[in-house]
Amino acid sequence: MRIGLINNLRAGRNKRRVQDVLREIEGARDVVQAMTTSAQRVPEALSQMERERVELLVVNGGDGSLERVLTGLLARGRPSWLPVIAPLRSGRTNAAAADLGAARSSAAGLRALLADARRGRLESRVVERAVMRVTPRHGGEARCGMFVGAGLLGRAVTWTSRTLPKGRAQETFGVGLVLAKLLGDVVMRRDNELTRAEKVRLAFDGSPLPDEERLITLFTTLDRLIFGIRPFWGTGAGAIKATVVRGGAPRLATTVPRILVGRAPAFATPEHGYLSANVMRAELRCDCEVTVDGELFPVEPDATYAIEAEPRVRFARA
Secondary structure: OOEEEEEEOOOOOHHHHHHHHHHHOOOOOOEEEEEEOOHHHHHHHHHHHHHOOOOEEEEEOOHHHHHHHHHHHHOOOOOOOOOEEEEOOOOOOOHHHHHHOOOOOHHHHHHHHHHHHHOOOHHHHEEEEEEEEEEEOOOOOOEEEOEEEEEHHHHHHHHHHHHOOOOHHHOHHHHHHHHHHHHHHHHOOOOOOOOOOEEOEEEEOOEEOOOOEEEEEEEEOOOOOHHHOOOOOOOOOOOEEEEEEEOOOOOHHHHHHHHHOOOOOOOOOHHHOEEEEEEOEEEEEEOOOEEEOOEEEOOOOOEEEEEEEEEEEEEEOO
């Protein structure tokens, strides 16, 4: 099996762990390696992997690195070449890799993955997930990932990266603290600039939702998010889990904690401002922050995005 490794040298944990990963592939003739230092280098790395006919593509980075790889592969539609993708837990946030069952140690995970791949046992590690393609209607480039958030969630990403010191504070630990603080402000109704509701117009599978201000708007194809939270409880056959909470929704203090673990009370209904559904396509129109796996679209007035589920992609647990 031909194996490829894309190393993001600027991912959060790679600065201290990239050498451990490199030692795992030292002298390995069946591994093609590409180093990247910016998002602009990812298409070049993917072209190299395609020329080398890579069948298993390992991504040494975090959620942002995986988003760039998925965007490079899927933004223009399903490509003729699509390898099995194995993300390592090497970035600031690693929600996708963790959901797929990747080992906490990126070097140990890579070692076990390579051993199984070389012994013909890769299929035991394969997990299928849908990927979302987010296409701006105003002509910008599409992005592909596994988590989309608008408003409060987008502002949390911005505030974390711009305000907290580099290091662990900007990794999952810091992101969790910021979200916990913001959700605490929400349930206690401590209004501030970060927790304000936004005018977000939505349509699910072609059906418009009531025109309301939204406090939380999120879409994901993961089974769980950071710290194992599962803020979705909807039904339906769609691959995209969508959750929306209206600004000023009643009983936030008792409803939000239960929503986070996927145990929404009977009170959490659209009539009361709580909606969760599984959809195949959504349309989002707003003029606030929108993030795809931690990567932000520029804020533009009345921006509109189409969010579609790409057919399932084969990932491997590293």
